[in-house]
Amino acid sequence: MIRTLIQLAKGGLATPAELFPDLPEYSRGLPMVTDARCSGCGDCAEACPTSAIRIGAAGEVALDRGRCIACDACTGTCSTGTLAADRRTRVAALRREDLVLTNAPKRIADTPPPAPGPLRRSLHIREVSTGDNATDLEIGASTNPIFDGGRFGIHVVASPRHADALAVSGPVARAMREPLLRCYDAMADPRIVIAVGAAAISGVPWEGGYADANGVEAVLPANAFIPGSPPHPWYILHGLLLAMGHPAARG
Amino acid sequence: MSDESMPAIERKTYPIDHLANKLATGIGAGRRLGLMTARKSGDGDPLVLVALLIDLVTGGLRLIEAPMRPGDNTYSSVTARVPQAHWFERSIRDFFGLTPAGHPRLKSVLLHEAWPQGFYPLAATSPQAPLRDTQARAYDFLQVKGEGVYEIPVGPIHAGIIEPGHFRFSCLGETIQNLEIRLGYQHRGIEERLQRTPWRRIPPFAEAISGDTTVGNALAHALAIEQLTGVAVPPAAAALRAAALEIERIASHIGDLGGLAGDIGFLGPAALFARQRGRALGLGERLTGSRFQSAFIRPGGVTRPLSEEMRRSILADVIAFAADFDEARRLLTDEPGAVERMENVGVVRPSLARDFGLVGPAGRASGQGYDVRAALRQPPYDVLDWTPAGSETGDVLARAMIRIQEVATSFDLLHQLLSTPLVDFEIMTTLPDTLPANAVGAGVVEAWRGELIHLAITDANGGLLRYAVKDPSFNNWTGLAIAARLELVADFPLCNKSFGLSYSGNDL
Ligand code: SF4
Ligand code: SF4
Numbered sequence: 001m002i003r004t005l006i007q008l009a010k011g012g013l014a015t016p017a018e019l020f021p022d023l024p025e026y027s028r029g030l031p032m033v034t035d036a037r038c039s040g041c042g043d044c045a046e047a048c049p050t051s052a053i054r055i056g057a058a059g060e061v062a063l064d065r066g067r068c069i070a071c072d073a074c075t076g077t078c079s080t081g082t083l084a085a086d087r088r089t090r091v092a093a094l095r096r097e098d099l100v101l102t103n104a105p106k107r108i109a110d111t112p113p114p115a116p117g118p119l120r121r122s123l124h125i126r127e128v129s130t131g132d133n134a135t136d137l138e139i140g141a142s143t144n145p146i147f148d149g150g151r152f153g154i155h156v157v158a159s160p161r162h163a164d165a166l167a168v169s170g171p172v173a174r175a176m177r178e179p180l181l182r183c184y185d186a187m188a189d190p191r192i193v194i195a196v197g198a199a200a201i202s203g204v205p206w207e208g209g210y211a212d213a214n215g216v217e218a219v220l221p222a223n224a225f226i227p228g229s230p231p232h233p234w235y236i237l238h239g240l241l242l243a244m245g246h247p248a249a250r251g
Numbered sequence: 252m253s254d255e256s257m258p259a260i261e262r263k264t265y266p267i268d269h270l271a272n273k274l275a276t277g278i279g280a281g282r283r284l285g286l287m288t289a290r291k292s293g294d295g296d297p298l299v300l301v302a303l304l305i306d307l308v309t310g311g312l313r314l315i316e317a318p319m320r321p322g323d324n325t326y327s328s329v330t331a332r333v334p335q336a337h338w339f340e341r342s343i344r345d346f347f348g349l350t351p352a353g354h355p356r357l358k359s360v361l362l363h364e365a366w367p368q369g370f371y372p373l374a375a376t377s378p379q380a381p382l383r384d385t386q387a388r389a390y391d392f393l394q395v396k397g398e399g400v401y402e403i404p405v406g407p408i409h410a411g412i413i414e415p416g417h418f419r420f421s422c423l424g425e426t427i428q429n430l431e432i433r434l435g436y437q438h439r440g441i442e443e444r445l446q447r448t449p450w451r452r453i454p455p456f457a458e459a460i461s462g463d464t465t466v467g468n469a470l471a472h473a474l475a476i477e478q479l480t481g482v483a484v485p486p487a488a489a490a491l492r493a494a495a496l497e498i499e500r501i502a503s504h505i506g507d508l509g510g511l512a513g514d515i516g517f518l519g520p521a522a523l524f525a526r527q528r529g530r531a532l533g534l535g536e537r538l539t540g541s542r543f544q545s546a547f548i549r550p551g552g553v554t555r556p557l558s559e560e561m562r563r564s565i566l567a568d569v570i571a572f573a574a575d576f577d578e579a580r581r582l583l584t585d586e587p588g589a590v591e592r593m594e595n596v597g598v599v600r601p602s603l604a605r606d607f608g609l610v611g612p613a614g615r616a617s618g619q620g621y622d623v624r625a626a627l628r629q630p631p632y633d634v635l636d637w638t639p640a641g642s643e644t645g646d647v648l649a650r651a652m653i654r655i656q657e658v659a660t661s662f663d664l665l666h667q668l669l670s671t672p673l674v675d676f677e678i679m680t681t682l683p684d685t686l687p688a689n690a691v692g693a694g695v696v697e698a699w700r701g702e703l704i705h706l707a708i709t710d711a712n713g714g715l716l717r718y719a720v721k722d723p724s725f726n727n728w729t730g731l732a733i734a735a736r737l738e739l740v741a742d743f744p745l746c747n748k749s750f751g752l753s754y755s756g757n758d759l
Contacts, residue, residue, distance in 0.1 A: 004519030004582050014526055026561070028540040049452045071455035072546040072554070129414045131437035133755045134462025134543050137506070140412045144525045158410035170755075175365035175436045176415060179407050205456050210378040211440035230462055230543060 014145040019248050020234055023087040030068060030227060031075050032086035033061050033101045044074035044083055050204040053083075059103075065091065066099040066201040069229040090251050092226045092239030096217070099201070099227055117223055118190045119164045122153030123244050125194075126163035128183055130170030131206075131213065134230035135197035139167065142233040142240075152248075154240055160186040165243065166220075167194045171203040171213035184220055192223040192243060196236060201225050260303075260478070260691050261313040270300060270317040271329040277304045277313070278333055283608055283621065285312070285695065285704050287329075287339035289347040290717035291374070293710075297321050298347055298374060301717070303693060303706060310627035312693055319349065328354040335608035338725060346373040346442075356393075361435035361758060363390040372443050395421035395428045403740065407436045414754035422740060430735040430743075432728050437758040445718040450476065450686060450707075453718075457705070458545050460720060461756035466492075466499040467698025468720075468756075469548035471705040474694030476550035479707055480683050487676030488552035489630045494668045495535065495544045495553075497661040500699040502531035504612075504654040504661075505576065507751040511651055512583055514744045515592050523579045530572060537565055552679035559674050566669040573662035580655050593648035597734035597746035600645060609730045610723045611701020612653040613750050617645035617730075623697035635667050647734075650749040686713040700724060700753060722756030 023029050038059035045053040052067035053074060061082055075083045082103065093099050129136045143149045143156060157163050160183045172180055184193070195201045195216045203215035216222050226239035241249035265273055278284065285303035292299050297319040304313045319326060328351030330337045340351040341360035348371035351357065362370075367385035372378040392402075400423050407415035415436040421429040441460055445453055457472035458465045470492055477484060484492075509524030532542040539547035539555060547553055557565075583589050599609065601618030608614075614621060622639035624632040640656040642649040686709050694705040701723030710716040727750055734746045 007523060007578060007582060008519055011523070011526060024536070026540060027536055028546070049448075049455050069455055069459065070541070070545065072540075073455070127412045128408055129412065129437075131414075131439050131755050131758070132459075132462060133414055133753065134465065136412050136414065137463060138542075141525075141529065144529065145522060146526065146529050156412060170437065171439060173437060173439045175363075175438055176407070178365070179415065179436065183408055199459070205459055206439040206441065206444060209440040209444050210372050211438055213439040229459070229545075232542070 015148045015151070016146070020089045020238060020251060023089060023232065025087070027087060028070065028072055029085050029087040030065055030070055030091060031063060031083050033063050033103050034082055034084050035103065036081040038082040038103060039080050041079075043077040047073040047077050049073065052204075061103045063101045064099060065101060065227040066096060066225060067198060067204050068227060069198050069204055089232060089234035090238045090249065091228070091235050092224060092242050094224050094242055096201070096222075096225055099225055117192050117243060117245075119192065120244055122155075123165055123240055124155050124157045124163050125165045125167045125240070126160045126183060126187065127156055127167045127169070128180055130168060130172045130176040130180065130200070132170035132197050132199040132230065135169035135199070138230045138233050139169065139196060139236055142236040147233040147237060149237055149240065152237070152241060152244070152246060154237070160184070161188070163187050163191070165192045165194055165240075167196050168200045168216045169196045171199040171206050172216055172219050173206070173211040173213035177212070177219055180219055193220050194224045194226065194239060194243060195222040196226045196239070197231050198227055198229045201227065260693055261311065262316070262691060263313065264316045264318070267300065267317045267319055267326050270302070270315070271327060271332050273315055274302055274304070274329050274336070275332040277315075278335070281308050282306050282313070284333060284335045284339070285693070285702065286706060286719060286721035287336050287343070288706075288717070288719045289343050289349060289373070290708055292318065298349060300326065300343070300349070301708070301719075303704065305626070305695065307621055307626055312695070314691055314693075324348055325350045325352050327352050330354050334606045335726070337607075338729065345371075347371055348374055359388055359390060359435075361438050363388055363433065363435060372440065378443060390433070392419045392431050392433075393421075393429060397423070399423055400428065416754050420740060420743070425739050425741070427735050427738055427740060427743065430732045432732055434728065434754055435758050437755050439759065441759040442718055442720060446715045450715060454549050455546065460759065461722060461753045462543060463503060463753065464499070464698050464700070464703065464722075464756060465543045465545050466495045466548060467696050467703045468705070469545070470496060471694035471696040471698075471703050473548050473550045474696065475692040475705040475707045476682070477692070478694070479686055479690050479692030479709065482551060482680050482682055484552050484680060485677040486631070487673050488678045490668050490673060491538070491553045491557060491678065492548050493631050494665055495538060495547055496696070496698075497664050497668075498531060498535045498538065499544060501658050501661045502528055502535065503699040503751075504658045505531055507748060508580065508583070508651065508654060510748045510751070511745070512589070514748050515589050517583065517586065517589050520579060520582045523582070527572070527576060527579060534565055534568060534572075537561055549679070551682050552677075554679070556678055557673050559672055562669055562673060566666070569662055569665045569669065573659065573666075576658060576662070584652070584655065590648060593651055593745065593749070594646060596647045596742050597738055597749060598644070598646045599730050599734050601643060603733055604645065604730065607729045607733070608726050610726050611697070611699070612640070612650055612657060613727050613730050614701060615640050616642045616649035616653045618643045621702070623695050623702050627695055631668065635664055637664055647745055647749040686715070688713045698723060700751065701727065720756075720759060722753055724752040724754070724757040727752055728757065
């Protein structure tokens with residue numbers, strides 16, 4: 001007992017003071033679209049295994065991070081620096097379309113971001129895994145002593161009866177459709193659905209096959225989207241705090 | 252370190268009636284059944300059964316193929332003589348519609364009630380998402396009968412952050428009489444998808460089969476393609492791949508040890524191991540740029556060189572971490588209460604482990620010495636100083652101790668691998684533009700759960716005719732069912748955690 005306490009104390013405080021720090025420079029993160037002019041060569045779109053990138057004739061780039069499996073095939077091929085590694089960690093969104101990054105000029109009459117849902121200050125989560133176990137591990141890590149979701153009132157609960165949010169990982173293929181719907185039906189209102197990881201958001205890289213592994217939204221509408229494959233625990237906390245309307249999510 | 256390309260696979264064709272005999276003889280002569288599946292053949296010809304045998308002494312691979320008789324979808328089951336084949340034959344029936352006559356417990360293994368009858372995705376030319384109102388496949392759980400016997404159905408969704416699967420316990424009082432494990436809930440159609448993906452694009456898909464084994468799957472895929480194309484990997488790349496594989500092993504074993512401590516109710520070590528798992532992921536992130544080490548191993552080599560500065564920093568942390576891990580694990584193994592909780596619980600006897608072909612730490616805890624790294628004499632392991640872990644007792648404690656030993660060994664291997672500078676060496680070999688026709692490549696890897704296999708077979712045009720994946724869990728789920736028998740229901744979580752199996756890799 002004493003030894004255990006000594007060992008625990010020796011580790012010091014595990015939780016870092018800074019919220020949503022950038023990833024270290026040796027880390028790849030997700031790709032992003034920079035201001036550097038795109039030559040329209042199309043190499044990145046050709047290299048992308050999940051068709052996450054569209055290039056227009058005049059060099060308009062649309063990068064859908066909801067389809068990005070972070071395979072690193074695009075940034076290396078881009079000679080103009082238009083696509084580059086993004087080491088920021090506030091990358092989640094409340095609207096699916098906000099995961100699409102472009103180099104288009106900002107629209108002036110941009111629609112305001114949606115108001116966060118009714119669940120504030122605390123969020124109890126029922127996690128349902130449907131075929132992306134790395135994301136499950138990172139959801140687990142977001143509650144560990146380092147990332148410590150508990151300090152924001154985020155808790156993973158054992159029953160849908162106790163849950164405010166249904167967090168789904170994986171592409172929800174045919175055999176998980178029914179269990180997922182039943183879990184959702186067992187939750188009390190108000191309730192939200194959070195798609196965690198690219199597979200949950202769009203089914204990548206398995207979508208469009210005979211197993212109907214096409215993502216959460218083929219089954220249930222989602223209220224928040226956390227990109228990454230798997231998402232870094234900071235990405236996950238960002239998505240959860242966004243859904244809660246927590247000020248830390250805005251940065 | 253050798254930069255020889257891997258020896259070719261011996262490939263033999265036999266009449267279907269000789270299959271059981273050939274497999275039984277091979278296994279009697281010191282081989283194991285790596286995987287068994289089926290494949291299509293040329294236009295209109297019958298399907299072909301395929302089995303990969305691995306020689307445990309020489310590490311040699313032999314592919315046995317047996318064409319089905321025209322117009323006949325039945326063959327005689329090999330399971331009665333080769334129990335290791337029991338799930339493989341059920342899977343062949345699920346995906347190809349071939350019936351192993353005389354199989355002792357024939358039912359679906361991955362495609363059950365969510366799927367329609369008569370839908371065999373790997374036998375079809377272009378399988379379509381079948382309609383939902385078609386007649387569903389039937390599935391019957393084994394019934395244990397007798398006074399006072401009752402069932403506990405658990406899952407597919409579980410209480411924690413765990414992958415889905417269904418456990419059906421038949422109990423008498425608090426004792427489990429039988430556990431039937433029904434998986435397949437995450438079936439995503441992976442093999443069919445890989446077969447029709449241009450082969451150059453497969454690597455990130457392979458990594459997504461079971462993200463907790465990103466490195467293992469990337470490596471098994473790379474080895475299969477390299478064997479197909481006859482490409483040799485530069486020694487520095489082989490060393491960096493091994494480093495990534497050992498980091499994945501360390502992170503995963505430590506994570507599961509934390510889970511085990513948590514299930515015992517010993518929360519101090521559980522919290523320490525959770526932090527140490529994060530530290531192991533950090534090692535991988537420094538080596539590869541990603542916590543799960545994705546986009547690092549590719550056919551031909553690795554994608555990222557290791558700078559001298561980074562090598563030194565990783566090595567320094569490996570040395571310090573090994574000592575910290577040893578202190579943390581002692582909290583668990585020096586605590587009589589924790590040890591007693593694991594002792595004599597969930598025993599798998601060596602004879603059963605052998606019959607059912609258990610692999611990885613679970614196999615080694617039950618007297619099966621097989622470790623792919625040693626048995627296949629894979630570079631760079633063939634020149635490193637190490638020995639596989641081993642035990643005979645086969646209980647939860649043995650599986651925990653094997654994992655602890657393997658973490659220590661992995662730290663030691665990392666130390667050896669990273670002790671010399673690796674800069675200025677080539678890390679990637681160019682691959683040919685096309686795959687050879689009518690060829691076969693097998694990637695066999697000691698992933699952290701055990702033997703992981705990717706098997707690629709090409710057609711007459713060099714296209715992928717079959718891409719098969721065998722996760723170690725596909726062998727070991729049966730081990731868990733054996734371990735749970737006649738144990739208390741309350742011991743099940745502990746047994747389960749000690750195996751730490753994959754659902755995604757199993758379900759495909
Ligand atoms: S990193 Fe993402 S966007 Fe880039 S090629 Fe890979 S999947 Fe496509
Ligand atoms: S983003 Fe880069 S790689 Fe893609 S089209 Fe533009 S210049 Fe080419």
